[in-house]
Amino acid sequence: MLLRRVVTRTASHRSLATLDAVHNVDDFQRLAKDVLERPLYEYLASGSGDEVTLRENRAAFGRYALRPRALRPVDALSTTCELFGNELALPVFASPAGVHSLVDDEGECATARACGRAGVLFGLSQHATVCIEDVAAAAPGAHRWFQSYLLKDRAATLDLVRRAVAAGYRGVFLTVDSVRFGFREVDARNNFCALPPPLTLANYVATPPGIGAAAWEAREHRAWDQNSEALFDTAASWDAVSWLREELDPSIPLVVKGVMTGEDAALAVAHGADGVYVSTHGGRQLDETLGALDALPEVAAAVPPGTPVLLDSGVRRGTDVVKALALGATAVGVGKPLFFSLAVGGERGVDKLFEILAEETRVAMALTGCASLADISADVVCAR
Template sequence: MSSPEIPFANYQYEIYLRGSMMNQRPRRPLDWQRLEEQAAATLARGPWGYIAGGAGRGDTMRANQAAFDRWALSPRMLRDVAQRSTARTVLGTPLPAPVLLAPIGVQTLAHPDGELATARASARTGVPLVTSSASSFTFEEIAEASGDTPRWYQLYWPKDRTIATSFIRRAEAAGYSALVVTLDTWLLGWRPMDLDEGFLPFLWGEGNVNYLQDPAFRALLAAPPEEDMQAAIGQFAFQFSNPAVTWEDLAFLRETTELPIVLKGILRADDARLAAEHGVDGVIVSNHGGRQVDGAIGALAALPEVVDAVGDRLEVLFDSGIRGGSDALKALALGARAVLLGRPYMWGLATGGEDGVVDVVRSLLAELDLAMALTGHRTIDDVDRSALVATP
């Protein structure tokens, strides 16, 4: 992890020096489009479709990218940026930069080490991982792999509250410091890439280990999963999420834990105001990376309205569409307290395991540091909407 004396931007000099002095080229492309292509060539069609696919025709995924194109950074000159800081504390979690690794399930589809590799990369870079309920390893195993680096836990709200309570208690015991509740996946979106392959890993027991090993979940089974896996998977499919949950049910979470509660999937100002009224601590503006509703608004396009509505009452974070440091800076300039990086670190995981994730994260941090400096900002807290101009 970079220290204040060694800016993240210096990563580029490491690369140049290795190339010039030792004739060593980067192990993976640093251009995210080429890295994505390499990951696609590495994986079979089923796993790749699960990682890369979106809902319907993919219009929401394209809208996420187009929303970034509607804003341009506006550099300012002759400002002292020799000493810089990207550090920020978000919901009590100190961050070396306002970046977290988004919750992504079933990471063993990309690499055998899955979330353990990502957690080790988190420990090496200092960028926290938000662990998914649908991980291929248990919350506890992932926490151990991430060491002393802060980590958050993401909950898919199950139908039975005893399972939700058990999951939250396990996360607390494993040292997770915030609870992220995903709101936009009560039902799976229409995902043609997965449907074309008939590919849903949970149905053969991949990505549901946290359920299969949970005491509250196992108490609902007539026989343990080791004796009747198909019945256990059927119970998992029934319990995975609860489309009957409403705003009033948030009181249960607040009564269950003292961890900061963050709602992921907010895209409207009125929903953000309801979140504030119901006592949560933060929201994540996100459309699930375009995987749920086709034809939805680009997440960045929704961000300013949410910030204006509740930014003085809640921590507002951003997810869906971040591809590089300049993207991250645009979201931060529009008021996000932090951003979540999603698919790009999965491309790194697919092409290089733990080292691949580290390379992607260090590249993002370096570009964010450079973009901040080259637009005339010494600290991330100096960045605001004056750093942007709207494009035609």
């Protein structure tokens, strides 16, 4: 069975009254469950295996408590975040995640425009349904980064990255946790196709022969992620990070994504990474791992002081943002909430997602006595 493309409403047909019912990030997921067909909703909401990691991503935040502080001046409170010399309005970003067009006709363009208005970083997945150049044209003012995988064809990998740099993307996330995709039982039971016609993985269309769209559009559009072994470089070592760092202009930061241990964090930096990115891929890769937040302190301690450390997987509240920053993160990303907010409200839904996170972050900072991100130190949190 093929699941037809499910986009129930374009942004122009969505009711603003629906967004009035959204008061927190989880409300988007609750409403999206009613908007999307079940197999698509479950594809977006689920994790791999027994979904232990998926649950741990959220549970980890509950293992830490915030420590309120009183009578500390917060009248000039600022959430401004500096990342590789660029000023962002909020230490929250749009994690790179593919196939936004599954839930909205505008796909990644809508998400990128919303990020531009919010003043936050937008990560474009290599597996996007809108190509690098079209997203850049749709959101020229957005702070855009490109996320890359290591393909067996290094020339194709480099071609994609160079296209992104030429189109004005300001940094590269190199994902290293996906030499194989995690076993996603929910999708298998639903016989779910993550790339139903007429969608394509747009960035591959213009790449060199052999890694074109046809290679990813599996026969009869069956699950394209079953081709991961054929396309990803399973023989890659840490030397691949050194290779890509050498190929990139020094002005383009390279951040290694999918780092969950101190050992790998140290290796990433030793091989030229400018930053590391703690992530469980939203609980969709290896099951039975720590939640991302639980892995963060070890990773942050393993890199030189001042090295940017990013995190995603499980972030749903402004209090989560503050907890992550207190434990060593520079900024945090949201992935699944992007899809749910886009499904519920289109581009305006993503606007509201970042509005909610911004206001919740400001409140959490004020009540812990933090007037700036620099004030969010380890003593802001404690174990429960």
